Amino acid sequence: MATVSLSQVKKSFSKTDVIHGIDIDIEDGEFIVIVGPSGCGKSTLLRMVAGLETVTSGEVRIGGARVNDREPMDRDIAMVFQNYALYPHMSVFDNMAYGLKIAGTSKAEIAQRVETAAKLLQLEPYLKRRPRELSGGQRQRVAMGRAIVRKPSVFLFDEPLSNLDAKLRVQMRLEIKQLQRRLGVTSLYVTHDQVEAMTLADRMIVMNGGVADQIGAPLDVYANPATEFVAGFIGSPPTNFMTTDLAESNKPNAVRLGVRPEHMNIATINPRVSGTVLYTEALGAETLVHVQLPDGNIVTVRQPATHDLPQEGASAGLSWSDLDEMVFDESGRRCD
Missing domain, CATH: 2.40.50.140 (Nucleic acid-binding proteins)
Structure with a gap:
């Protein structure tokens, strides 16, 4: 587990500024949701924490260490994507174990970690199946299991429930929240769905045109929106x-x-x-x-x-x- 700190983090593509300076200190074990409409910069911000996008200016720290120049594999993070990103020719076990095999982890340790994660995610009956034999919710659990077995300091979720139907999204929201609480891992979660943000977050960052319009606990943001945009975006209707x-x-x-x-x-x-x-x-x-x-x-x-x-x-x-x-x-x- 680790703290995450963003200090005046900015991002530009050529002459176009897309992130205009984000400041936030995230506590160890905190669940932060980055929420906003399409094109607001939320995924770009997450990708800068992951190291998949370079930081134009400012500083990203994980566990107190500056990571601007570190490769993603050296940041002690694990990422769960919208499209699951599973290897179709591999079994569930091998998908979850792949990162550990690449890292040179022993077979015994791999088996122990995968079995523990599979039990936690109720995937034990499916370890020999291929991804095509699973439902959307089960595939997303496999993607989460692959992240869990690495025992990272930080989880990064990039709209992980967008491909699921409405009923399954509600179920998976609950499972992700319970899982994060049980593991106690610092988590950043991107979504365009303000209901997801309200139900999952300890605090949320409401993004608007590359700016953090407001950062706060969900009910505080709902009751006391700082801007007209936040008042209109958070809450349904x-x-x-x-x-x-x-x-x-x-x-x-x-x-x-x-x-x-x-x-x-x-x-x-x-x-x-x-x-x-x-x-x-x-x-x-x-x-x-x-x-x-x-x-x-x-x-x-x-x-x-x-x-x-x-x-x-x-x-x-x-x-x-x-x-x-x-x-x-x-x-x-x-x-x-």
């Missing part, structure tokens, strides 16, 4: 936004106001703003009501399931508490 001249705010420099769907209510008396119901989504225990406001923004109201919700095309008044408002300035930063 996302935060509702409207102009402050429509919903008045007394905060200086405020130009946009945000309210989460669960904090809005359909109001028949003294609404703060009114709009037109576009459509509703009945989800069982709750219903989402989508309302278009006079400023053109469409907001979502999360309501308990009920039969007296407004009909499509009807006018709907909306209300919320001042305590649930988030206001942002022209740059998108919070100003409350």
